[in-house]
Amino acid sequence: xxxxxxxxxxxSVQEAETVTLSCTYDTSENNYYLFWYKQPPSRxxxxxxxxxxxxxxNATENRFSVNFQKAAKSFSLKISDSQLGDTAMYxxxxxxxxxxxGTGTRLTVIP
Amino acid sequence: xxxxxQTPRYLIKTRGQQVTLSCSPIxxxxxxxxxQQTPGQGLQxxxxxxxxxxxxxxxxxxxxxxxxxxxxxSEMNVSTLELGDSAxxxxxxxxxxxxxxxxQYFGPGTRLLxx
Numbered sequence: 001x002x003x004x005x006x007x008x009x010x011x012s013v014q015e016a017e018t019v020t021l022s023c024t025y026d027t028s029e030n031n032y033y034l035f036w037y038k039q040p041p042s043r044x045x046x047x048x049x050x051x052x053x054x055x056x057x058n059a060t061e062n063r064f065s066v067n068f069q070k071a072a073k074s075f076s077l078k079i080s081d082s083q084l085g086d087t088a089m090y091x092x093x094x095x096x097x098x099x100x101x102g103t104g105t106r107l108t109v110i111p
Numbered sequence: 112x113x114x115x116x117q118t119p120r121y122l123i124k125t126r127g128q129q130v131t132l133s134c135s136p137i138x139x140x141x142x143x144x145x146x147q148q149t150p151g152q153g154l155q156x157x158x159x160x161x162x163x164x165x166x167x168x169x170x171x172x173x174x175x176x177x178x179x180x181x182x183x184x185s186e187m188n189v190s191t192l193e194l195g196d197s198a199x200x201x202x203x204x205x206x207x208x209x210x211x212x213x214x215q216y217f218g219p220g221t222r223l224l225x226x
Contacts, residue, residue, distance in 0.1 A: 033212040044114070045201065045217040052212055091154065097167050098144060099209065101154035 002027050002094050006102035013082045014110050020067075021077045021105045023092030029053075033095040036066070036077045039104075040088040048090070051075065082109045112137060115204050115218035123224045129190040132221045136183050136204030140216070142166075143185035144209065145177060148199040148220070157200075160185050161208050189223075197225045 003026045013019035025034070036048040051059045051068050058066050063083075067076045079086055087109045092102040116135045124130050136143050144167075145157040156169040160179035177187040183204075189196055199222050203215035 037217075044219050047214050050212055050214070095209065095212065097208075097210065098156040098159055098169070099146075099154075099203075099215065100156070101146075103153040 002029075002096050002100045004092055004094050004100050004102040006090075006092055006105050008105045009103070010106045010108070012108040012110055013079075015082055015084060017082055018078060018080045019082055019107065021079075021090050021092075021107065023075045023077070023102055025073050025075065025092070025094050027073070027094065027096070029096065034066075034068070034075045035093040035095065035099070036064070036075075037091045037093055037101075038086075038088045039091065040085075045091070049077065079107075084109050084111060115202060115216050117200075117202055117218040117221050119221060120219065121222050121224075123226060124192050125226050126192055126194060128192050129188060130192060130223060131186055131188045132200055132202075132223075134185045134187075134202035134204075134218055136185070136202075137216055140204040140206055141183055142205045142208040143179060143183065144203045144205075144215065145185070145187050146201045146203065147171075148201055149197075154201070157187065159208060166208065192225045194225050197223060199223075 005024045032053045034051045039045040049061045063080045089104045093099045142161045144159040159167040163179045174190045179185045199220045201220045203217045205215045209215040
């Protein structure tokens with residue numbers, strides 16, 4: 001069975017600073033996909049970034065990047081130059097026919 | 112392109128009643144997945160429909176059911192509502208089912224309150 005763990009229920013960061021959200025997972029699969037989704041307050045959940053386990057290179061999308069450590073089953077999200085619009089719940093997710101989500105990290109960007 | 116829409120957005124029901132929620136996927140998407148989001152359990156997968164067939168099912172009781180129409184719109188039904196069914200119900204659409212890294216596009220959700 002797949003499990004996804006986010007150990008930081010809440011985090012805060014000053015505007016323009018960098019923050020890292022942690023995620024660990026457990027699977028017996030060898031190739032799979034991992035995602036970070038963002039759910040802003042009262043708004044729709046959107047994909048932030050995805051990583052294919054087969055690829056060693058860490059994915060990057062503008063200010064968002066991941067640190068993927070396959071052996072350690074770790075998949076953290078780094079947000080650089082944090083903006084007020086980054087305030088949201090962030091969910092780490094593992095794909096195995098459907099998405100298995102972690103419990104989320106509530107990130108607040110402080111002006 | 113219009114995004115994923117869900118109706119109604121808010122719903123209040125009483126225990127024992129049944130409810131039907133609707134999801135219209137992005138045009139051209141053939142897969143619709145449903146998720147239940149609660150503060151205690153987080154986001155949990157309910158089921159996925161692809162081309163009118165249920166392709167995958169989560170670990171929910173039989174009171175939770177769904178269907179998909181030929182235009183890919185999907186409905187989920189919950190019978191004999193319980194207090195614990197109070198949740199935000201999200202649907203997500205994709206071209207082929209969100210496999211192999213495919214992006215799933217989420218709707219705004221239907222917030223159900225069971226009294």
